[in-house]
Amino acid sequence: MPDTPATVSREEVRHLADLARIELSDDELDHLAPQLAVIIDSVASINQVAAGDIPPTSHALALTNVFREDVVRPGLTADEALSGAPEQEQQRFKVPRILGDEQ
Amino acid sequence: MSTDWTRKTAAELADALAAGETSSVELTRAHLDRIAQVDGPVHAFLHVDADGALAQAQASDERRAAGGPASSLDGVPIAVKDVLATKGVPTTCGSRILEGWVPPYDATVVARLREAGLPILGKTNMDEFAMGSSTEHSAYGTTHNPWDLDRIPGGSGGGSAAAVAAFEAPLAVGTDTGGSIRQPGAVTGTVGVKPTYGGVSRYGLVALANSLDQAGPVTRTVLDAALLHEVIGGHDPLDSTSIDQPIGNLVEAVKQGSSGDLSGVRVGVITEMSGEGWQPGVLARFQDSLDLLTKAGAEVVEVSCPTFVHALATYYLILPAEASSNLARFDAMRYGLRVLPEGVADPSAEEVMRATRDAGFGPEVKRRIILGTYALSSGYYDAYYGQAQKVRTLISRDFANAFEQVEVLVSPTAPTTAFPIGEKVDDPLAMYLNDLATIPANLAGVPGISVPNGLADEDELPSGFQVLAPALADDRVYRVGAALEALLAGEWGGPLLDRAPALEGAAR
DSSP: OOOOOSSSSSHHHHHHHHHTTTOOOOOHHHHHHHHHHHHHHHHGGGGSSSTOOOOSSSSSTTTOOOOOOOOOOOOHHHHHHTTTSSEEEEEEEOOOOOSSSTT | OOOOGSSHHHHHHHHHHHHHHSHHHHHHHHHHHHHHHHHHHHHHHHEEOOHHHHHHHHHHHHHHTTOOSSTTTOOOOOOTTBBBOOOOOOOOOOOOGTTTTSSSSSHHHHHHHHHTTTOOOEEESSSSSGGGGGTOOTOOOOOBTHHHHHHHHOOOSSHHHHHTTTSSSSEEEOSSSSSHHHHHHHHHHOEEEEEEEEEEEOTBBBSSSSSTTOOEEEEEHHHHHHHHHHHHSSSOOTTTOOOOOOOOOOHHHHHHHHHHOOOOEHHHHHHHSSTSSSSSHHHEEEEEHHHHHEEEEEEEEOOGGEEEHHHHHHHHHHHHHHHHHGGOOOOSSSOOOOOOOOOOSBBBHHHHHHHHHHHHHHHHHHHHHHHHHHHTTTTTTIIIIHHHHHHHHHHHHHHHHHHHHHHHEEESSSSSSSSBBTSTOOHHHHHGGGGGGTTHHHHHTOOOOEEEEOOOTTTTTEEEEEOOOTTTOOHHHHHHHHHHHHHHHHHSSSOOOGGGGHHHTTOO
8 A cells, every 4th residue: 555645644633533522542543544544535536626616516406495384283292302311300401511610 | 835925025915915815913923033033143133123013013904904904015014224213112323322212203204104004023234324335334243145144235224135135024114325225235136226315204314414315115126115115205394305296106117117118218328337346247247237128128328427436535525524413413412322431520511422422433433423524624625525515516417418318327236246244344445435336326316226137157146237317207217127127037037036045054
């Protein structure tokens, strides 16, 4: 395999994982970083396509202004909505602290 | 000697039910017994809901006795890919992060199956969050190909395809984001259809990439696929991308195709889908099928879709971008796994989220989330995601140009037959190449079918023939697919799956 161009470094992968809220161990970083470099290098070929003035497509068959009748319809009960919650209290999702002590 | 109901097609089972020759309870029991017998080595199912299926079968029999079957498939059992929410039945998406999750609601596809009276046998295995082409990325173990248990069944819907190929279910539902219905169909000798984007509701389908995902039929015959498609398809107000138009008369299209006459039908062979990387035996079977279509009266021509060579790169930018955004919902707060970081007193919500996502997601999911985060990050957005969206337009234009010249486009469904388990599991690029031929249809939203078209000479394993049609012309893929199926069955003297090994022996 040829040396992979430095399209993405180990530190960059750590930063991206941080943005994506995934804690990666050093072993995982060692394994993932070179694979991501190979993938990114491979998809970079897309920049060879001359597409300057081509409009982007976000959806294959785009629909606009999709509305429904403004009528009440049944939804989940509180118990149903909470049925998969890791923790709950007083009919609410119980979550870990959001802020630090000093905040 | 009693009938082995598991060997019958869904259409035959529906006829037998209508004629009073059997009951839904008997059919459901037969398939549950088959699952108990062979699913150890095949591992197509993540969860078998015997009690639920039998209760639905009982209700079906009572409905029929009262004179009112709910649909043409009322009482015919089915398996459902574990990416569709099933009320009261676990739904994991093949991921640890959803281990044990029991949805409080049904996906629309599942609700339609229930309304139509199809007992749901259980949930089928898949690559985690449908990311993969082999089911090896399932957190709950790999599914094995019934043709050779040491090989992959395709993916991500390998469980649905293997369940049908191993006669554990006459019907299954899959989902196809880049080929996850069609490629498993090809490598297991079964039929798989990806409908037009928006043709089948995505409500309750756990999203991988919203703009690409589409649920569809996984079956052993083209007629069975059309019967199932008519049950699950059609407009759903709960899905804002659902098309508010009739899906067409698909069963009628199959009947028209089964006559084997394709006089005047123009068939385009995609130039870009052959050459290096394509297994010779797969290409040989493809050529045989083309010869049969020509003999049946079709006019076969070559059509170039030059931008298709960039489809794989386009897909591997758009899909991870959408997936990284979609999978942000797994935050350890409202449902699913919650893992506390080690050695941290009073961890914050963000620390819990990081630890949970590390523990709950497998390597392929992490790869794609990070890749998507990269493609969407400032500084790279225009060069990667923005550019991919433009090339996506060019791919749609290639389809539009091609469909001005021909009624359908064809190619081999997958470049190779089933490969050995383990061969590509840690080589993402090699894995991604399996979807080379199926990805363009997802990017453009057009319908496609894979029909089993023989065994490759090198390894005696199944190959698939893909038919693509313009958006909303799903009937064309059924007509041409049914014609090819009929012509091949005429040559073989029976369906391809008759040549698959008996699994009882393989269980040893």
